[in-house]
Amino acid sequence: MDIWLASLIVILCLLMSAFFSAGETAFTGTSKARMIGLAEKGDRRAKRVLRILEARERFLGTMLIGNSIVNIGVSSLATSILIILLGKHYGVIAATVIISILVIIFAEILPKTLAIKSPDGASLRMARWVVYAMRILGPLTQVAGWIVKIILRILGEKVRHSEPLLTPSEEIKGQVALLHRQGDVIKDERDMLGGLLDLKELFVSDVMVHRTKMESIDADLPAIEIVRQVIASSHTRLPLWRETQENIVGVLHSKDLLRALSAVDGDASRLKIDEIALETWFVPESTSLQDQLQAFLSKKTHFALVVDEYGEVMGLVTLEDILEEIVGDIADEHDLTVEGVRPRKDGAVIVDGTVPIRDLNRAMDWRLPDEEATTIAGLVIHEARQIPNTGQIFNFYGYRFQVVRKSRNRLTALLITPLDKLKTKMPG
The missing domain is CATH 3.30.465.10 (Uridine Diphospho-n-acetylenolpyruvylglucosamine Reductase; domain 3)
Known part of the structure; x- marks a missing residue:
């Protein structure tokens, strides 16, 4: 082979090696969320990137096999050229030193450094060519994968599909925590995002007001006394019980009580509390906060009593309790301050x-x-x-x-x- 042609092939192989190294780094570090956003705006390159990321195993196989082939080609051709120019003994030594330097600097460190500085941009620019490489080397990648699986079975290793170590929620929390440490996300924003993601992992029993702290009213008290207790309370909704505090018979809303009191010209003795009280809504303590939030929104109510598996009242949960898991403590001018x-x-x-x-x-x-x-x-x-x-x-x-x-x-x-x-x- 002509020395000049061989040298040209060596340079071409180095460029291809740099391409495979940069591609592996760029697509590994690219933001899938950003690509989805660009794809939804109609960016074709972002759609290609997403298709590549979905075929992650095939992509990595293509990059590794392609890089190995061109690096072997560089070593073989460069060694042949230098043996012709310097002789067998010095040619092998020179080829080892020169090719090692060229591959490490120009085919590994430099392209990977450039790719990691802007992985999203590099992925978008390289997507078309990576797709071509996956099509060309795809069959070889599949064959290599089959051989590896056969060897693993022979060695007694079970071949399983890779499973993510973190759930999507945990991945988002980790990213937000990292941004918080870097100063890009303030503590309140981090806590709100974390609280929102935790809703499906928490249950109403985790945020409810326990029955020992639950404020309630005896439904058999005189109406005037019930009015006094409602006015003295800092809450707008109060459970009514009869005979025992566990026997909840309804929920009294202060606005409904005031309307009824106005209708009887302020004469509390004429009030019929049972007719004013709202129907009690019981929810299991095992209900997730996400499901309970949706239930509050669909029923257009803010208050529910929590029961255990035996139907015993454990406490109460409100819409505010769930919202506080997201935005933190919500205090108004009527809240009682508790130094905990x-x-x-x-x-x-x-x-x-x-x-x-x-x-x-x-x-x-x-x-x-x-x-x-x-x-x-x-x-x-x-x-x-x-x-x-x-x-x-x-x-x-x-x-x-x-x-x-x-x-x-x-x-x-x-x-x-x-x-x-x-x-x-x-x-x-």
């Missing part, structure tokens, strides 16, 4: 045992797990595998938990200190 989280100057925090873990995480920007327990007291009991006594200290998840107050079997207050805060106080 009290930060101290030394970095420690005094927390009421009934404070939900999710609320504490949102307030302090912590990451305590809430899979096994809903409240902070529940988390300590779960991790300690006992009901601790006052003064006991436990370390887990990067925090020190000290029981400050206890009432019977309930942990009413805990002192929580991040362990890194403790280390900074230690001398030496």
Whole structure:
């Protein structure tokens, strides 16, 4: 073969190797979400990129096989040329050194560096040529895949389709968390996006007002007394019970009560509370927040009572409770302020045992797990595998938990200190 023709083929192979290296890097780092957005606007190149990403295994096989073929071609032809020019001994040594430098710099590092700087733009520009390469090398890629699967079966390895390690929601959360650390997303925006994605993973039992804290009214009280209790309450909807507080017979809305009171010229004795009360809506405690939000919207109501598998009332949930999972605490001029989280100057925090873990995480920007327990007291009991006594200290998840107050079997207050805060106080 003519030396000049062989040299031209070597240069062509180096360019093709650079193409395969850049393509692999660009399509691996490209944003699928952005490509979907461009495709919906009619960008044909973005549609090609999406088709390539959907055939990920075939794409990667094409890039690897193509790169290997051209690199082998470069090595073989360059070695032949240099042997002719320098002789067998020096030609092999020179070929090894020169081709290694050329391949590493011009076929690997340089194209991958350029591609990773703008993976979306590189993918759009290369999409057409990558499709051609996949068509040409597709059969070879399939054959190589079959051979690999046969070898794996012989070795006793089970061949499974690849499964994503993260759910789409977790991938989005991870991306948002990364953007937050980089300063592109503020904490409130991160919390709102995270809360929205968590709705289908949380249940009404996680956010409900427990029955021990639920404000309700005895339906058998005189009407004038019921009016007084409704006016004194900070809530607009109050459950009515009869005989026992677990026997809820209806829900009294303050606006309905005021309308009825106006209709009887303010004479509370003429009110018939049972006729004013709304029908009670019971929902299972296992209902996801996403389903409950949709149910609230479809029924055009904001209030439901939560029951367990035996039909016993466990508490109540409102539309506001669900919205607060997304936007944080919603307070108005009638809300009663409850000091459940009290930060101290030394970095420690005094927390009421009934404070939900999710609320504490949102307030302090912590990451305590809430899979096994809903409240902070529940988390300590779960991790300690006992009901601790006052003064006991436990370390887990990067925090020190000290029981400050206890009432019977309930942990009413805990002192929580991040362990890194403790280390900074230690001398030496």
